[in-house]
Amino acid sequence: MDTLVNVAHGFGVALLPVNLLYCFIGVFIGTLVGVLPGIGPISAMSLLLPVTLSGTPESGIIMMAGIYYGSMYGGSTTSILVNIPGEAASVVTCIDGHQMAKQGRAGPALGISAFGSFIAGTFALIALMLVAPKLASVAIAFGPAEYFSLMVLGLVVLTFLTQGSMPKALLMACIGVVLGLIGLDSITAQPRLTFGRMELIDGIGLVPVVMGLFGVAEVLLNTEQAIKRDIINTKITHLLPTREDWKASAGPVGRGTILGFFLGILPGGGAVVASFASYALEKRLSKTPGRLGHGAIEGVAGPESANNAAAGGAFIPLMTLGIPPNVVMALLLGAFVIHGLQPGPLLITQNPGLFWGIVASMYIGNVMLLILNLPMIGMWVQLLKLPYNILFPLIILFTILGVYCSSNNVFDVYVMIAFGIIGYFMRKLGYEPAALVLAFVLGPMMENNLRKSLILSQGDLWTFVQRPISGVCLVFALVLLIAPLLPSLRKKRELVALDEGA
Amino acid sequence: MSDQTNVKLRLSNSELWGGLIGFALGGFVIWSGMKLKLGTINDPGSGYLLFYTGILMCVFAGAIIVSAVTEGAPTLASRWENVRWSKPLLLIACLVAFSIALEPLGFLLSSIPLVLLLLRLIDPVRWTLAIPIAVLVPSGMWWVLKRLLLIQLPSGLFGIG
Numbered sequence: 001m002d003t004l005v006n007v008a009h010g011f012g013v014a015l016l017p018v019n020l021l022y023c024f025i026g027v028f029i030g031t032l033v034g035v036l037p038g039i040g041p042i043s044a045m046s047l048l049l050p051v052t053l054s055g056t057p058e059s060g061i062i063m064m065a066g067i068y069y070g071s072m073y074g075g076s077t078t079s080i081l082v083n084i085p086g087e088a089a090s091v092v093t094c095i096d097g098h099q100m101a102k103q104g105r106a107g108p109a110l111g112i113s114a115f116g117s118f119i120a121g122t123f124a125l126i127a128l129m130l131v132a133p134k135l136a137s138v139a140i141a142f143g144p145a146e147y148f149s150l151m152v153l154g155l156v157v158l159t160f161l162t163q164g165s166m167p168k169a170l171l172m173a174c175i176g177v178v179l180g181l182i183g184l185d186s187i188t189a190q191p192r193l194t195f196g197r198m199e200l201i202d203g204i205g206l207v208p209v210v211m212g213l214f215g216v217a218e219v220l221l222n223t224e225q226a227i228k229r230d231i232i233n234t235k236i237t238h239l240l241p242t243r244e245d246w247k248a249s250a251g252p253v254g255r256g257t258i259l260g261f262f263l264g265i266l267p268g269g270g271a272v273v274a275s276f277a278s279y280a281l282e283k284r285l286s287k288t289p290g291r292l293g294h295g296a297i298e299g300v301a302g303p304e305s306a307n308n309a310a311a312g313g314a315f316i317p318l319m320t321l322g323i324p325p326n327v328v329m330a331l332l333l334g335a336f337v338i339h340g341l342q343p344g345p346l347l348i349t350q351n352p353g354l355f356w357g358i359v360a361s362m363y364i365g366n367v368m369l370l371i372l373n374l375p376m377i378g379m380w381v382q383l384l385k386l387p388y389n390i391l392f393p394l395i396i397l398f399t400i401l402g403v404y405c406s407s408n409n410v411f412d413v414y415v416m417i418a419f420g421i422i423g424y425f426m427r428k429l430g431y432e433p434a435a436l437v438l439a440f441v442l443g444p445m446m447e448n449n450l451r452k453s454l455i456l457s458q459g460d461l462w463t464f465v466q467r468p469i470s471g472v473c474l475v476f477a478l479v480l481l482i483a484p485l486l487p488s489l490r491k492k493r494e495l496v497a498l499d500e501g502a
Numbered sequence: 503m504s505d506q507t508n509v510k511l512r513l514s515n516s517e518l519w520g521g522l523i524g525f526a527l528g529g530f531v532i533w534s535g536m537k538l539k540l541g542t543i544n545d546p547g548s549g550y551l552l553f554y555t556g557i558l559m560c561v562f563a564g565a566i567i568v569s570a571v572t573e574g575a576p577t578l579a580s581r582w583e584n585v586r587w588s589k590p591l592l593l594i595a596c597l598v599a600f601s602i603a604l605e606p607l608g609f610l611l612s613s614i615p616l617v618l619l620l621l622r623l624i625d626p627v628r629w630t631l632a633i634p635i636a637v638l639v640p641s642g643m644w645w646v647l648k649r650l651l652l653i654q655l656p657s658g659l660f661g662i663g
Contacts, residue, residue, distance in 0.1 A: 167565040171524045174559045178531050178552065185548040192538055192548055216597070223593055223624050224585040389625035393617045394639060396597075400613070401643055405653055410605055417597045424590060428581050429520045447551045459543035 003129055010356025014364055019062055019357065022055065026063035027365045030070015031372055034090070035078050035380045036391065041071035043218065045331045046210040047398055049338070050406035057339035058354055062361040064335045068328050069121060069311045069362065072271060073369045076113040076304050077380050080106060089271035089307040092279040096292060096299030103295050107238040112249050112297055113304040114373045115241070120257040120305035121366040124312020127261055128319075129359055132348065136320040139345035144449035144456065145464050149473035150323055151442045151449070156477040157266060158326070158438055161273055164430045166484045172426075176436035179204055180443025187451060199411040206334045207406040208416035209440060210327075213433040215399045216420025219392050221427055239374050245297050252282050252302030260306030264313025266325065271307035271314070278306035312362065318343050319355060323442070327434050330441040517575030521566035528559030592623050608658025613640040 013019060033044040045067050052060025075090030080097035093113065100109040142150075159169035182193045183203030194200040241249065259281060260274035282302040283292050292299045317325045322344030324330040336343050341351065348355045373380075403416045423433055457463035465471045512518075531552055541547025569575075596619050603612040618636035621627045627635070647653040 165566070165569065167562040167569070168520070171559060171562040171566065174555050174562065175524075175527065177555050178559075181552060188548050190538065190548045192552065193534055220590040220593055223589040224587065226586075226625060387625075387627075389627055390621070390631075390635065392624070393620035393635075396620060397613060397617055397640060397643065400600075401647065404609075404655070405647065408654065410656055413604060414601050417601050420597065421594055424594075429516055431520065450551060451546045454543060454546055461543075 003133070006133075006352060006356045007129060007360060009352060010358075010360035013058055013353050013357030014062070014361035018055065019059055019361060020364070022059040022063040023066050023361045023365050024368055026066020027070035027073075027368050027372065029063075030067040030072075031074035031077075031369065031380065032383070033067065034071035034074020034076075035383055036386070040214065040218070041068050042210060042327055042331065043215040043395075043399070044071070045328065046207055046215065047402040049207050049331060049334055050402055052335045053338060053406075057336070057341055058357045058361075060339065061332065061335050061354070061358055062365075064332050065315070065358060065362060066365045068332070069308060069365060070369055072304075072308045072311050073114065073117050073373050074380070075307075076117070076300070077110060077373070077377070078384065080109045080113065080300070081381060082384055089275050089310075090304075091272075092275045092303040093300055095279070096294070096296050099293070099295035100297065100300065105295065105297075108241045108245050108297065109300050110377060111239040111374065112241045112245060112253075112301045114239075114370055116249065116253045116256070116301045116305040117308040118366055118370050119253055120260060120309035121312055121369075122363065123257045124261050124264070124309045125359060125363050125366070128312055128315055128362075132316055132320050132355075132359075135316065136345045136348045139321050142321070142345070142469070143467065144452035145467050145470045146473075147321070147323070148446055148449040148453060149464055149470035149477075150321065151446045153473040153477045154317075154323060154325060155435065155439055155442065156480050159435050160480045160483070162432045162435055164432060166481075168431050169435045172431055172433065173435040173439040176439025177443035177446065179209070179436070180440040181447060186444065186448060199409065203444075204415060204440075205403075205407055205412055206331070206441065208403045208412040209419050210331065210437055211399045211403055212416040212419025212421075213423035213426075213437060215395065216416060217423030217427055217433070219395055220420065220424040222388065222392065239377065241297070248297050249301035251285075252278070252298040253305045255281060255285075256302040256305035257309045260309030261313040263306070264310030264325070265316050271310040274306040274310035275303035278302040315358075319347060320345060322347075323445075324438065327437045330438055333441060512577075514577040514579065515570050515575050516578045516581055517566060517570035519578065521563045521570055524563030524566060525560055528556050528563055531556030531559060589624050593620065596620060596623070604658075605656055606659050608660065608662050609655040610640060610644055610662055611658060611660065613644075 014023065029044055029048065030041065033041060045064055048063065048067065052064060054060075072089055076093045076097065079090040079093035080101050083094050083098040097109045097113070100106065155173050159166060159173055162169040162172075178193070180203070182200055184191055184201060191201060256274075256278040259278055260271070263274040263277060264271065279292075279299060279302060282298050283289050286292060286296075286298065314325050314329050317323050318329045318333060322333075322342060324333045333343060341347070341354070399416065400413055403412045404410065406412065426433060453463055454461075463470075464474060533556075535549035535551075535553030535556055538549030538552065539547040540550050540553050596616060600612055600616045603615075614636055617640055618632060621632040621636060622629075626632075644655060648655055
């Protein structure tokens with residue numbers, strides 16, 4: 001009953017005209033960046049992070065969340081019609097989606113992708129409503145040792161799932177922690193690694209780092225090769241899947257939804273992992289696995305449902321524990337912090353309007369996305385024809401303005417350009433920036449919790465092992481660290497390792 | 503991978519360079535941590551986490567170096583094979599020039615040439631389209647930010663923008 005009252009309260013907040021507008025802007029921009037190859041939700045969210053300052057916390061966060069789950073919808077359009085993933089979570093959709101389009105079945109592919117996403121998004125929201133308050137009440141009992149170990153686990157899972165060698169990903173995570181510690185020490189107020197520059201006293205901003213590593217570096221990589229687009233030119237009709245399509249897709253949608261939701265909750269997981277896992281599951285369960293890869297609707301329905309369910313599930317650790325499970329959630333945490341809010345176990349009780357408002361807005365956003373992505377598909381197809389050589393200078397200009405507006409400081413523009421160049425060389429040498437960014441956000445929190453737990457336990461390191469939740473997290477992290485050393489597990493890791501960057 | 507692009511103990515080994523840079527950074531972080539004071543395990547100081555993170559960096563960089571030497575790795579040149587390497591280089595040069603010009607020239611006078619250069623240098627857009635985009639987009643953004651959102655953009659020595 002309490003949940004229903006809270007949901008009603010949430011809808012009261014989400015249905016305010018200003019919040020509806022921000023929700024629409026968010027899902028619209030999300031679909032847009034999903035559709036346009038070369039810009040992902042991370043770049044778009046970091047670009048718009050400063051905009052959240054102009055409104056209420058609810059409006060800003062509703063918009064940011066909208067960009068995230070909106071991009072999951074939009075990404076599939078590009079994958080199906082152009083065979084270029086609009087964002088990383090739609091890579092798998094290219095395989096069967098584009099084959100379907102080539103066979104003249106672009107309509108059902110787009111249709112099942114949108115309906116599957118809607119069903120999965122709705123399930124994830126209901127689960128979020130039911131799970132988050134319960135988990136938040138448990139999380140109140142978490143001490144600094146548990147928080148520290150959970151963050152270590154999150155980082156290790158992400159490095160385990162990142163493409164390339166694990167030492168490289170771990171090195172990136174360590175660099176991220178160090179970058180996060182630049183500025184005044186939160187306990188002793190001693191400046192660290194500031195090199196005498198006043199601009200570094202408050203540390204390096206999240207916005208220039210993320211926009212450099214993901215926005216500018218991505219553009220630099222894209223300019224190396226002329227993006228060729230093989231757009232399906234036939235008129236897109238029959239968006240509603242047939243009865244046979246539904247029959248073939250029901251299982252994959254259901255399985256993808258549940259799998260995606262749980263993978264989304266896991267620290268280090270997220271929409272990309274979920275879509276790949278769902279595709280692998282469907283291939284394994286299929287009676288005719290040979291069909292997958294040649295235009296099977298299951299290969300679109302499963303991954304598209306999984307990535308949307310994961311996008312919803314990822315809100316749980318952020319909202320209940322205050323720990324972002326992936327880079328996108330780290331940016332959302334940035335939006336909370338900008339407004340002086342700290343997500344965590346007390347958020348739901350202290351700011352019920354904010355929490356339930358965001359949850360309700362996500363439901364409204366899902367309905368908006370269904371409308372945006374089905375009847376208006378023609379508009380997005382037209383947009384796909386916008387040449388990249390016109391688009392990328394504008395992306396560069398928007399990133400510069402976005403960074404400058406976030407702090408009114410030219411120094412941040414320099415930081416962004418520097419990180420853009422560093423990010424480009426990192427990617428060329430096979431170092432993925434996702435672990436660095438997550439560690440950059442978690443670094444100061446990790447240090448704080450580590451020092452607190454050491455002070456509280458009077459220097460007893462066993463406190464991290466003796467406390468059950470903390471101990472389990474550390475054991476799991478250790479297993480993942482050792483796993484790549486075993487040849488059979490190393491091969492399995494390479495199969496699931498993902499490029500989170502796009 | 504061909505023999506020419508997969509090398510072991512050679513200066514052109516790209517992984518070796520990555521590992522060495524990581525190792526040097528790790529060393530610097532350890533030194534910075536020690537300089538900031540480690541404190542004790544009962545009361546960790548400002549350099550405590552930095553110091554141990556630096557050690558971890560050296561360990562992981564060491565693993566990268568060992569793997570580069572024993573298993574071999576692509577050469578630096580092969581990382582830029584079959585790509586238009588000059589295009590990102592041009593873009594980087596434009597961005598560096600922009601960052602140098604931003605404060606003295608201001609937002610408008612530095613961003614209009616930047617957009618024009620990017621439109622013409624990478625995958626050239628015809629002049630009749632490039633000039634209007636380069637002038638109208640930065641000017642439009644400047645107008646929205648300065649006049650509507652009242653955000654002060656750098657105006658430079660000439661006070662334009």
